[in-house]
Amino acid sequence: MKLGADSRSDRQTRVEILEQGRHISLSWPDRPSSRFHAIWLRDNGHDSKTRDPGSWQKLVTLHDIPAQTRVESATVNEESGQLELTFYPDQWSTCIDTNWLWEHRYDVDEPKEPALFRSNVATWSANFAGALPSVSFAHAKSDPQALLQWLSGIDHYGIAIMEDIPIRSESVLEVVGLFGFPRQTNQGTWFEIKVESNPINLATSALGLQAHTDNPYRDPVPTLQLFGCLQNEADGGESIVVDGFKAAEVLRQESPDYFHLLTNHSAQFDFHGGGQSHLRSSKPMIECSPEGQVVGVRFNNRSSDAFTGIPFDTMQAYYEAYRRFGELLSSEELQVVFKLRPGQLFITDNTRVLHGRKAFSGGTRWMQGAYADKDALRSKIKVLSRELSPPE
Amino acid sequence: MKLGADSRSDRQTRVEILEQGRHISLSWPDRPSSRFHAIWLRDNGHDSKTRDPGSWQKLVTLHDIPAQTRVESATVNEESGQLELTFYPDQWSTCIDTNWLWEHRYDVDEPKEPALFRSNVATWSANFAGALPSVSFAHAKSDPQALLQWLSGIDHYGIAIMEDIPIRSESVLEVVGLFGFPRQTNQGTWFEIKVESNPINLATSALGLQAHTDNPYRDPVPTLQLFGCLQNEADGGESIVVDGFKAAEVLRQESPDYFHLLTNHSAQFDFHGGGQSHLRSSKPMIECSPEGQVVGVRFNNRSSDAFTGIPFDTMQAYYEAYRRFGELLSSEELQVVFKLRPGQLFITDNTRVLHGRKAFSGGTRWMQGAYADKDALRSKIKVLSRELSPPE
Numbered sequence: 047m048k049l050g051a052d053s054r055s056d057r058q059t060r061v062e063i064l065e066q067g068r069h070i071s072l073s074w075p076d077r078p079s080s081r082f083h084a085i086w087l088r089d090n091g092h093d094s095k096t097r098d099p100g101s102w103q104k105l106v107t108l109h110d111i112p113a114q115t116r117v118e119s120a121t122v123n124e125e126s127g128q129l130e131l132t133f134y135p136d137q138w139s140t141c142i143d144t145n146w147l148w149e150h151r152y153d154v155d156e157p158k159e160p161a162l163f164r165s166n167v168a169t170w171s172a173n174f175a176g177a178l179p180s181v182s183f184a185h186a187k188s189d190p191q192a193l194l195q196w197l198s199g200i201d202h203y204g205i206a207i208m209e210d211i212p213i214r215s216e217s218v219l220e221v222v223g224l225f226g227f228p229r230q231t232n233q234g235t236w237f238e239i240k241v242e243s244n245p246i247n248l249a250t251s252a253l254g255l256q257a258h259t260d261n262p263y264r265d266p267v268p269t270l271q272l273f274g275c276l277q278n279e280a281d282g283g284e285s286i287v288v289d290g291f292k293a294a295e296v297l298r299q300e301s302p303d304y305f306h307l308l309t310n311h312s313a314q315f316d317f318h319g320g321g322q323s324h325l326r327s328s329k330p331m332i333e334c335s336p337e338g339q340v341v342g343v344r345f346n347n348r349s350s351d352a353f354t355g356i357p358f359d360t361m362q363a364y365y366e367a368y369r370r371f372g373e374l375l376s377s378e379e380l381q382v383v384f385k386l387r388p389g390q391l392f393i394t395d396n397t398r399v400l401h402g403r404k405a406f407s408g409g410t411r412w413m414q415g416a417y418a419d420k421d422a423l424r425s426k427i428k429v430l431s432r433e434l435s436p437p438e
Numbered sequence: 439m440k441l442g443a444d445s446r447s448d449r450q451t452r453v454e455i456l457e458q459g460r461h462i463s464l465s466w467p468d469r470p471s472s473r474f475h476a477i478w479l480r481d482n483g484h485d486s487k488t489r490d491p492g493s494w495q496k497l498v499t500l501h502d503i504p505a506q507t508r509v510e511s512a513t514v515n516e517e518s519g520q521l522e523l524t525f526y527p528d529q530w531s532t533c534i535d536t537n538w539l540w541e542h543r544y545d546v547d548e549p550k551e552p553a554l555f556r557s558n559v560a561t562w563s564a565n566f567a568g569a570l571p572s573v574s575f576a577h578a579k580s581d582p583q584a585l586l587q588w589l590s591g592i593d594h595y596g597i598a599i600m601e602d603i604p605i606r607s608e609s610v611l612e613v614v615g616l617f618g619f620p621r622q623t624n625q626g627t628w629f630e631i632k633v634e635s636n637p638i639n640l641a642t643s644a645l646g647l648q649a650h651t652d653n654p655y656r657d658p659v660p661t662l663q664l665f666g667c668l669q670n671e672a673d674g675g676e677s678i679v680v681d682g683f684k685a686a687e688v689l690r691q692e693s694p695d696y697f698h699l700l701t702n703h704s705a706q707f708d709f710h711g712g713g714q715s716h717l718r719s720s721k722p723m724i725e726c727s728p729e730g731q732v733v734g735v736r737f738n739n740r741s742s743d744a745f746t747g748i749p750f751d752t753m754q755a756y757y758e759a760y761r762r763f764g765e766l767l768s769s770e771e772l773q774v775v776f777k778l779r780p781g782q783l784f785i786t787d788n789t790r791v792l793h794g795r796k797a798f799s800g801g802t803r804w805m806q807g808a809y810a811d812k813d814a815l816r817s818k819i820k821v822l823s824r825e826l827s828p829p830e
Contacts, residue, residue, distance in 0.1 A: 068754070081750055085757045090744045102710050103740040107648045108761050109768060153750040230619040232814065256499045264813045266658035310728045318494050324820035325813055330728050335720070336702045337747065348495040352482045355729065358473055358545040362460070365477045369500050376501060421656045421717055422624065428716040 059122045059144050061129060067116030072129065072147060080151040084117045088133050090150075091140030112136055160338055162295055168202045169292035175382045179206040183391075186224055194430040197225055197423055200270075204395035205287055207384075211274050211391045218274040218416045221391055226422030229268045231261075232323045239273070239413040252280075252411075255348075257288045257375050257402035260417070262344040263315040263325040268417030271396045275386035276412045283406030284385045290343030290398050293374040294332050297367075304367035308332045311364060315344065316351035328355060331371065333397075342397040345375060375400055386413070395420065451514045451536050453521060459508030464521065464539060472543040476509045480525050482542075483532030504528055552730055554687055560594045561684040567774045571598040578616055586822040589617055589815055592662075596787035597679055599776075603666050603783050610666040610808045613783055618814030621660045623653075624715045631665070631805040644672075644803075647740075649680045649767050649794035652809070654736035655707040655717040660809030663788045667778035671801030676777045678794040679786060682735030685766040686724050689759075696759035700724045703756060707736065708743035720747060723763065725789075734789040737767060767792055778805070787812065 060073045064081070073079040088111050091097070096106055118134040128141040163169070170177075179199025186193045186208065199206045211217045218236050222228050228235040239249060249255060260271050273285075298305035312328040319325070333342035356364050374380060383404075386392065394401055396417070452465045456473065465471040480503050483489070488498055510526040520533040555561070562569075571591025578585045578600065592598045603609045610628050614620050620627040631641060641647060652663050665677075690697035704720045711717070725734035748756050766772060775796075778784065786793055788809070 083750075083753050083757070086745070086753060089757075101712075102708075104742060105740075107739040108757070108764050109648075113758075113761060150744045150746050152746045152748060152753065156749055227622040227624075230622065232619075232817070256501075264811075266661060266811060266813070269658060312727055312729060316494075319817075320493075321824075322821065323814075323817045324824075325817050326820075327813070328727070335704055336722050337704060347499040348497075350496060352542045353478070354542050354544045356544060357548055358475075361475050361478060361544065365475070365481075365500070366505075369505060372500050419656075419658060421658070421719070422715075425624070425711075425715045425717050428718075429714065432713075432716075 058124060059127075059129075061120045061122050063117055063120055067118060067134060070117050070120050072122075072144065074144065074148055077148065080148070081153040082147065082151070084115050084133065085111070086152075087117065087131060087142065088115050088138065088140070090142065091131075091138075092142050092146070093140040096140060162298065162338075162340055163291055164339060164341075166202055167204075167291060169295055170203055170289050170382075171292055171380045172378060172382060174203070174289075175384070178382070178384075179203060180209060181206075182209040183211045183221065190430050191434055193224060194427065194434060197427050197430070200393060200395065201420075201424060201427060204289060204291070204399040206393055208391040208393070210389050213276055213389055215276075215414065217276075218272050218391065218414045221272060221274065221393070222416055222418045225426040226270075226418050229417040229419055231264070231268070231417065232319060236414055236416040239415055240411070252283075252406055254405035255402045256372075257286050257381065257400035258346040258348065259290070259344050259400055260346075260396050261317075261325075261349075262329065262346045263317040263327050263349050265327040265329065267327075267342075267344065267396060269395065269397050269420040270393060270418040270423065271401070272391060272393045272416045272418065273386070273401075273413050274391040274415075275388050276414060277388055277410050278386060278412070279409030280406035280411040281408050282404050283411050284383050284404045285392065286381050286383050286402040286404065287392070287394060288375050288381045288400045288402075290345065290375065290400050291340055292380055293371060294340050294343060296374055296380075297332075297371055301367070301370065303363070304370055305332065307360070307364050307367040308371060309334050309340075311356045311360065313344070313353055313368075314351040314355060315346065315349050317349050326351070331368070343400070344397075345371070345400055347372075450516060451519075451521075453512045453514050455509055455512055459510060459526060462509055462512050464514075464536065466536065466540055469540065472540070472545040474539065474543070474545070476507050476525065477503065478544075479509065479523055479534065480507050480530065480532070482534065483523075483530075484534050484538070485532040488532060554690065554730075554732055555683055556731060556733075558594055559596075559683060561687055562595060562681050562774075563684055563772045564770060564774060566595070566681075567776070570774070570776075571595060572601060573598075574601045575603045575613065582822055583826055585616060586819065586826060589819050589822070592785060592787065593812075593816060593819060596681060596683070596791040598785050600783040600785070602781050605668055605781055607668070607806065609668075610664050610783065610806045613664060613666065613785070614808055614810045617818040618662075618810050621809040621811055623656070623660070623809065624711060628806055628808040631807055632803070644675075644798055646797035647794045648764075649678050649773065649792035650738040650740065651682070651736050651788050651792055652738075653709075653717075653741075653788075654721065654738045655709040655719050655741050657719040657721065659719075659734075659736065659788060661787065661789050661812040662785060662810040662815065663793070664783060664785045664808045664810065665778070665793075665805050666783040666807075667780050667805050669780055669802050669804035670778060672798035672803040673800050674796050675798030675803050676775050676796045677784065678773050678775050678796065679784070680767050680773045680792050680794075682737065682767065682790050682792050683732055684772055685763060686732050686735060688766055688772075689724075689763055693759070693762065695755070696762055697724065699752070699756050699759040700763055701726050701732075703748045703752065705736070705745055705760075706743040706747060707738065707741050709741050718743070723760070735792070736789075737763070737792055739764075 062071045069083045116134045119132040130141045132139045181196040308331045317325045454463045461475045508526045511524040522533045524531045573588040700723045709717045
């Protein structure tokens with residue numbers, strides 16, 4: 047019966063060689079077809095001469111692959127689900143899983159307006175206050191699923207709370223140890239945040255602090271910051287956090303010109319550490335990937351140096367954009383405010399979420415901080431996800 | 439006498455208020471004049487209410503400064519060299535050193551073609567072999583001037599050699615301690631490079647390795663890498679280094695299109711660490727600042743994942759550009775080759791200079807590596823420069 051035959055053939059993955067083997071077209075059941083170039087397929091072969099089976103590292107360089115590479119033959123093995131390929135001119139053969147090809151296809155219509163953030167970013171504003179990702183230290187330590195959920199929260203939202211960390215010095219490093227490694231700097235692997243009489247850094251005085259990202263004068267900037275609270279008997283001193291990605295999103299909606307000014311010009315940041323250190327960087331306040339996705343925010347009035355990299359004819363407008371971005375970051379509509387109790391810790395993605403605090407007086411406010419990096423956190427998410435996923 | 443009067447007045451710094459106080463023009467003796475905006479001057483005041491005299495951190499936010507700020511009065515105090523300013527509408531007064539203003543002027547003609555690198559970068563090719571910056575460990579440790587010169591060499595060229603490091607485990611960390619801090623990763627604060635029978639990472643096998651930057655799958659990438667040689671009785675195994683900035687420069691000269699392809703599309707890098715880690719990043723092979731300056735190179739065939747972020751219609755050309763960049767990076771004209779002796783170490787700027795090695799066999803080849811970051815190195819250069827400069 048004709049219908050039956052068609053229906054059966056629709057369940058097959060089919061391949062067609064196009065443009066004299068310069069690329070192929072692959073059609074999966076119930077999915078749109080997708081094209082792949084010969085050079086891409088050859089570079090991504092799944093054979094053991096192309097990729098080390100153990101480490102999955104690539105064993106060939108592009109130099110080992112003829113520039114004029116074309117697909118000579120292509121067959122789908124329905125049983126194994128492999129695309130079997132032979133290439134001209136060197137008769138190289140390889141096979142690639144067709145599901146892997148679906149997952150790694152690149153022949154997709156470009157969106158009219160590319161997404162402003164990578165896909166797993168969820169922006170937030172003031173009403174996020176009751177929904178901050180949270181876990182207890184003991185739970186995160188003993189239950190991989192709870193740890194995975196907490197780390198994924200940081201990856202999505204750029205902020206999370208931890209409850210009941212040990213009330214002892216350096217416990218912030220124990221939290222870092224749950225997923226990664228401290229970023230050691232001239233401040234050490236961890237640092238005290240207490241009032242000092244003649245502070246080198248304003249963060250240790252009792253003044254309120256406008257929401258900011260830490261250490262914008264460092265390159266590379268620490269990508270995660272943690273603050274653990276060991277004692278908090280002061281009046282005031284509430285913590286403030288704000289999603290810099292949300293502010294960037296609002297700024298772009300309100301004024302593409304302002305957004306463009308802050309992404310297309312580098313600001314200068316500077317820190318003199320009492321003769322012992324002198325750190326400087328030149329980076330845009332809103333950093334985009336070449337594809338136009340926002341990948342980082344730097345904002346810190348205290349360590350902003352004189353902006354000298356911006357042309358005279360642009361400076362007035364730049365300051366207007368800088369002012370508006372600061373207003374958004376300081377607005378009650380975007381900020382979440384909470385007061386840390388002893389044993390509470392918060393962690394932020396320091397390339398995205400700004401933190402600050404209200405002024406305080408009387409009583410002791412004792413916090414300890416540390417920096418760490420996101421690559422280890424994201425690696426931990428992937429490893430835990432795989433370990434905890436049900437076997438197929 | 440008229441001539442004398444003119445001559446005297448030319449020796450003075452003069453200020454003029456322009457555009458109803460929106461900006462001023464400052465004329466120094468024997469230098470071109472330069473304009474400064476009211477808002478910029480107000481934001482950069484040198485008074486103790488604007489900047490903390492101890493930490494030099496900024497005490498005001500832009501929100502504290504009226505948006506309609508203009509210069510109401512401006513006078514140069516010839517004795518003190520200060521520009522004395524009063525602002526409308528809040529009668530704020532401040533003063534700023536006129537030499538500081540000269541150093542921080544931004545009213546400059548934009549160059550027709552902006553420099554491809556920051557000003558203190560000097561690119562190099564194969565004939566740099568005999569001129570690599572070098573110092574002995576003992577000299578660097580005991581003589582701040584020698585250490586400063588060595589660190590400045592790394593900053594200029596992205597590579598340096600150190601002689602006579604202690605032949606003992608972890609001595610590479612002693613070298614890091616001369617200027618900064620190790621970047622701890624899942625590989626530890628330092629790591630062994632020895633042949634292993636079933637290596638997770640190809641760098642520990644005896645194969646030759648195409649020149650590459652380390653850990654492109656990390657974000658942030660370690661910005662400095664160090665290799666110390668403790669034993670080298672193998673045949674072959676010469677180290678290869680190549681200036682990625684030089685290759686980027688040549689690529690842009692040869693083919694602006696290829697350069698554009700590698701700067702304007704992100705490549706994907708990936709590393710599976712035997713079930714214990716899974717690191718991924720998406721970054722361009724040649725990374726530029728918003729101003730178009732090359733600020734980083736990532737190149738590593740072994741950890742290149744399938745490129746999926748590049749549109750189908752661009753992929754063929756992208757591979758051509760990738761191939762040509764790889765050819766340049768592998769060319770004898772650009773590469774410097776040397777064989778490390780026990781006690782020798784080399785350090786590279788891992789965002790710029792690629793390293794590789796030739797295959798080796800027989801005998802033991804024992805290296806230890808570590809990662810660190812450039813911000814601390816540049817800070818050390820600034821601190822040493824100030825300490826060693828003759829008092830004024």
